[in-house]
Every structure is written in structure tokens, then in C-alpha cells.
Amino acid sequence: MLLNLFFPPSLFLTVLSVLTWASMANSGLAEVKGKHVQYSKFLGVGSQASKSSHIMLSSRAAMVLVYAPSLINGVVSFIVFPGEGF
Numbered sequence: 402m403l404l405n406l407f408f409p410p411s412l413f414l415t416v417l418s419v420l421t422w423a424s425m426a427n428s429g430l431a432e433v434k435g436k437h438v439q440y441s442k443f444l445g446v447g448s449q450a451s452k453s454s455h456i457m458l459s460s461r462a463a464m465v466l467v468y469a470p471s472l473i474n475g476v477v478s479f480i481v482f483p484g485e486g487f
Contacts, residue, residue, distance in 0.1 A: 410418075428438070458466070479485075
């Protein structure tokens with residue numbers, strides 16, 4: 402907290418913080434008013450349009466697809482910078 406007095410955040414970070422706060426406040430008020438966010442893990446299950454335009458992956462394959470780049474980046478960083486340690 403004290404560092405903010407000596408090193409104030411940049412204008413970019415301040416704008417991002419305000420936009421994030423406003424977006425979350427808007428979402429919270431919408432939830433309170435009863436306009437709930439529509440979420441479905443299985444988007445459009447059973448509809449013909451979703452079957453023709455979406456690629457279906459198993460949960461395991463999707464998780465590997467999403468998390469593999471981060472794992473590869475982590476391993477490569479230890480190879481590129483071997484002396485840095487953990």
C-alpha cells in the first residue's frame with residue numbers, strides 16, 4: 402500500500418483497473434436484478450447447428466490442448482535459463 406505513494410501505477414493500469422471494476426460491478430448488479438449469465442458447459446447440446454459448426458473434444462483432450470503450451474513454455478524456460486533455478 403505504501404509503495405503506491407512512491408510509485409503510482411501507470412495510467413494504463415489505472416484505466417484497466419477502472420474498466421475491470423466497472424465490468425464486475427455491472428455483472429454483479431445484473432445478477433442481483435435477476436438477469437443471470439447463461440452458462441452451459443455443453444453449449445448447444447442436441448441442436449443441429451452446433452453439431453455442424455463445432456469441433457467436439459473430450460474433456461481430457463481439451464485440457465491437454467489448453468495446458469500443454471504453458472507446460473512447454475515452463476520446460477523451455479528452464480532449458481534456456483539453466484542457472485536461474487526454481
